[in-house]
Amino acid sequence: MNNADAAAGPAIIVRDLHVRRAGTPVLHGLSVDVPRGRIVGLLGPSGSGKTTLMRSLVGVQVVDSGTIEVLGLPAGSAALRSRVAYVTQQASVYDDLTVRQNLAFFRRVLGAPASDVDSVIERTDLGSVEGRLAGSLSGGQRGRVSLAAALLGAPEVLVLDEPTVGLDPVLRVELWELFHRLAEAGATLLVSSHVMDEAKRCDRLLLMRDGALLADDTVPGVLEATGTDDVETAFLRLIERGVPDLHPETGSEVA
Amino acid sequence: MPLSRTFATTGRVLTQIRHDPRTIGLLLVVPSLLIGLVAWIFTDTDLFADIGPAMIALFPFIVMFLVTSISTLRERRSGTLERLFSMPLGKGDFILGYALAFGLLAIFQTAIAVSFAVWVCGLEIEGSIWLLFAVAIADALLGTALGLLASAFARSEFQVVQFLPLLVFPQILLGGIFIPRDQLPEALEAISEWLPLSFAIDALRAVADDSEDAEWITAKLIVIGAWIIGSIVLGSVTLRRRTP
Numbered sequence: 258m259n260n261a262d263a264a265a266g267p268a269i270i271v272r273d274l275h276v277r278r279a280g281t282p283v284l285h286g287l288s289v290d291v292p293r294g295r296i297v298g299l300l301g302p303s304g305s306g307k308t309t310l311m312r313s314l315v316g317v318q319v320v321d322s323g324t325i326e327v328l329g330l331p332a333g334s335a336a337l338r339s340r341v342a343y344v345t346q347q348a349s350v351y352d353d354l355t356v357r358q359n360l361a362f363f364r365r366v367l368g369a370p371a372s373d374v375d376s377v378i379e380r381t382d383l384g385s386v387e388g389r390l391a392g393s394l395s396g397g398q399r400g401r402v403s404l405a406a407a408l409l410g411a412p413e414v415l416v417l418d419e420p421t422v423g424l425d426p427v428l429r430v431e432l433w434e435l436f437h438r439l440a441e442a443g444a445t446l447l448v449s450s451h452v453m454d455e456a457k458r459c460d461r462l463l464l465m466r467d468g469a470l471l472a473d474d475t476v477p478g479v480l481e482a483t484g485t486d487d488v489e490t491a492f493l494r495l496i497e498r499g500v501p502d503l504h505p506e507t508g509s510e511v512a
Numbered sequence: 513m514p515l516s517r518t519f520a521t522t523g524r525v526l527t528q529i530r531h532d533p534r535t536i537g538l539l540l541v542v543p544s545l546l547i548g549l550v551a552w553i554f555t556d557t558d559l560f561a562d563i564g565p566a567m568i569a570l571f572p573f574i575v576m577f578l579v580t581s582i583s584t585l586r587e588r589r590s591g592t593l594e595r596l597f598s599m600p601l602g603k604g605d606f607i608l609g610y611a612l613a614f615g616l617l618a619i620f621q622t623a624i625a626v627s628f629a630v631w632v633c634g635l636e637i638e639g640s641i642w643l644l645f646a647v648a649i650a651d652a653l654l655g656t657a658l659g660l661l662a663s664a665f666a667r668s669e670f671q672v673v674q675f676l677p678l679l680v681f682p683q684i685l686l687g688g689i690f691i692p693r694d695q696l697p698e699a700l701e702a703i704s705e706w707l708p709l710s711f712a713i714d715a716l717r718a719v720a721d722d723s724e725d726a727e728w729i730t731a732k733l734i735v736i737g738a739w740i741i742g743s744i745v746l747g748s749v750t751l752r753r754r755t756p
Contacts, residue, residue: 277756278756279756312594315598316598316753316754317594317597317598317753317754317755318754318755318756319754319755319756320754333753333754335600338598338599338600339599339600341598342598343595343598345591345594345595347590347591348591349590349591349592349594349595350592351524351528351590351592352590353528353531353532354524354527354528354531358524358527362520362523362524362527363595363599365516365517365520366517366520366521366596366599366600366601367599367600368516368600390531406595
C-alpha cells in the first residue's frame, strides 16, 4: 500500500497528552502518531484509556494539557467536524427513528450528498432493515447503523470505538473488509478493540495499558519484538518486560 | 443555508415524536383534561372565571417544561449529543431546533386547551380571543425554553425532574393564583414581579375580563418573549461541546 498522502505527514499527531476523567488521571503524557491511509488498531484492556484518547481526538473531551493535531489542524476544529467521523462504543442512534430516518438526519447535519444514505445502507448491509425503528434492532444491527452514520460524507479520518463488538464472525469479517476498502481509498482508521485476535487485521498496532503505550509497531514488528506468534502473548510479554516496543512509522517502511 | 441544520433538527425531533402516538395524545389532551377538572371542582361557585385563565397559563407550561427537558436530557444520555457535537452542528442549531419542534407542538396543545376552556368549560372571555391564544402560546413556549435551560444543568433523569419543583412551583405559588400578588408580603411581591409566569397569568386574566388594553397585554407578551429568548440563549451557552 503506497499512499501518496503519506508524504503529507501523519493524519494524527498527539504530543504529551494529559487527560483526567472524573478527577482520575487517565492519560498521562501520551504521544503518538497515526499514519495516513492506514488501519491502526488501538488495543488494550477496558480502562486503559482507549475511549478517552478517541474522545480527545474528535474534540469532545476536556483535555488538561498537550497538543493534538488531526489532518494538520487542532483536534476539534470546526473545519474537522465533517472530515473526521466518530463512532462511540454504545450505538449513538435515535431508537425512535427508522434506520433510514437516522441516516437521513445525520446526512443533513453533515451536509453530505443525498445519495450517501443509499450507499452507506448498502455498504453496511442494512437494506433489509432500513424501514425498521433502530430501537427494534439487535445490538449488532444498531451498531451497524451507528457505523453507517459515520461513513456519510466520506470522512478522511474514522475513529471507531469497538465497532465489531457483538457481531457474528461472518459480519465481523465483512466489516474488516469494508475497513480495508476505506483505507485503500485513502481514509485513515483508528479502530479500538479489546479482542486481541482482531489485531492481525490492522496495518499497525497501538497497545495501551494504564494510559500509556506498550507498543506502537506493525503486527509482525510486535510479534518479532516479543518472540511470539499471537498478540495476546505479546501483550503479556511487553508487560513483563516493562520496556515498550515503540517503532513509529517513519514513512519509508511498507505496512 | 444557515438554518438548514436547525430545521434538520426540528424535523428529526418531530419525526421521533410521530413514532410515539401515546406521547402526542398525552401532550394534546392532558392540559384540557386538567382544565376540565378544575372547572368541575368550581362548578357550584363563580371562581372558575377567576382561576380559569391562570390554568390556561399553568398546565401547558408545566407539560412543555417536562417534555422538553426530558427529551433533551435523553439525547445527552444516549450518546447522540456527543455524536452531534463531533459533527458540524452548532449549539444554537441544537437548542433552536428543539425549541421550534416543541414550540410547534405547544401551539397545537394550547389551541386545544384554550378552545376546551372557552367552548366546553364555558370560560368567559371578555377581551380578544386572539390575544388569549397569543399569550397562552407564548406561555407554552416559555415552558419549552425553560425546559431546555434546565436540561443543560441536569445530569440525570432524577435531577431534571427535581427542576420542576425548583423552577416551576415557586412561579405558581407567587403567580397570584392562591392570593392576588398585591397581597403578598413585600419581598415576595417584588420577586413575583420578575417571574415570567406572573406576566403570563396577569396577561391572561386581563384578556379574560378585558380590564386592560391591547398595548398593556402586548407589553407583557414582550417580557415573556424576552424570557424565552434569554433562556434559549443561556441554554445554548451552557451546552458544552467538550465534556470532562
